[in-house]
Amino acid sequence: MASPLLLSISTPFVRFRRRYLYPHNIAAPPLRYPSSLAFLNPIQSRNLWGTNSSNSLHLFGRAHARGTPTGGAESETPILDEARVGEDSAAFELGEQRLSSWAYFTAVLGAVLVALNVLWINPSTGFGKAYIDAVSGLSPSPEVVLLLLIVIFAIVHSGLASLRDAGEELIGERAYRVLFAGISLPLAVSTIVYFINHRYDGTQLWQLQSVLGLHELVWFSSFISFFFLYPSTFNLLEVAAVDKPKLHLWETGIMRITRHPQMVGQIIWCLAHTIWIGNTVAMAASVGLIAHHIFGVWNGDRRLALRYGQDFEALKSRTSVIPFAAILDGRQKLPKDYYKEFVRLPYLTITALTLGAYFAHPLMQASSFRLHW
Structure with a gap:
């Protein structure tokens, strides 16, 4: 499986795979998740990976998106491709x-x-x-x-x-x-x-x-x-x-x-x-x-x-x-x-x-x- 990636949602411009652009002064439509992926919702779900940041999600997947911040060069913005749906076997803290x-x-x-x-x-x-x-x-x-x-x-x-x-x-x-x-x-x-x-x-x-x-x-x-x-x-x-x-x-x-x-x-x-x-x-x-x-x-x-x-x-x-x-x-x-x-x-x-x-x-x-x- 791929290693955890950081999905940033704090940039003024985010261009996803379908190239939808949302400037910082225009509200993007809310992301809706099927019930099987409800854990991806940063607002409605508890934080599974222990981070306190409200602007990021640590997900298991591969990067397939690119983000372009205002006034900056194009940079990588990972998004979820294949999330791990099961539990981590034998995890013991x-x-x-x-x-x-x-x-x-x-x-x-x-x-x-x-x-x-x-x-x-x-x-x-x-x-x-x-x-x-x-x-x-x-x-x-x-x-x-x-x-x-x-x-x-x-x-x-x-x-x-x-x-x-x-x-x-x-x-x-x-x-x-x-x-x-x-x-x-x-x-x-x-x-x-x-x-x-x-x-x-x-x-x-x-x-x-x-x-x-x-x-x-x-x-x-x-x-x-x-x-x-x-x-x-x-x-x-x-x-x-x-x-x-x-x-x-x-x-x-x-x-x-x-x-x-x-x-x-x-x-x-x-x-x-x-x-x-x-x-x-x-x-x-x-x-x-x-x-x-x-x-x-x-x-x-x-x-x-x-x-x-x-x-x-x-x-x-x-x-x-x-x-x-x-x-x-x-x-x-x-x-x-x-x-x-x-x-x-x-x-x-x-x-x-x-x-x-x-x-x-x-x-x-x-x-x-x-x-x-």
């Missing part, structure tokens, strides 16, 4: 954070983990074991059971996401986020634990774990996949409903590579683990998870189109589902300092959590085995 919000987030996270343990995980008080037993009773095949667990999670997760607008209208954004997480999280934990416990129960299709360099390839692929899988870390306070949850229209960072990073990350993770494990259980997990995320591509675009209209269509025109496709065909222009969009705290957090998850694999496996799901 430490000075804007409130300690009370993060203290509340920590308390909420602790309460959720305690509730999850008592109501779902703990064999003596939770319903997780009964849920797994009920689904397992439908088939003796671990592949079928795993697929059923994924399908149940997918229906609930995507269904609640699709009902988000109506649900938030009915009970509010925060309450609906609590409901969404309260139902989805136990189902996700059950599916993950079942996969860990039964990942080697299927029919072996190939055995490549002794191939030189394969472990490193699988590790690196899994590491990269997490940079695509978790854009939700952009707004942890919203995930925990500390801040009011929103349906965001992200445009920078990983979104320049693909508009649906979770789908791409899931495919990378599934391929890596299927190659490593090499059996029918891993195949079943990959088929179910990839199918769910491919559906999420369609459903996600549908929801964003309903919420953002023309703004989403503009973003869609310069992004792609297939990684790097929009970049290769020229619809997406990467800034020269593109790497800076990744040198941010949320991405550093993903790096730390991914490394932590890798080293915690033995602990995760031992904890799963003790549940006997």
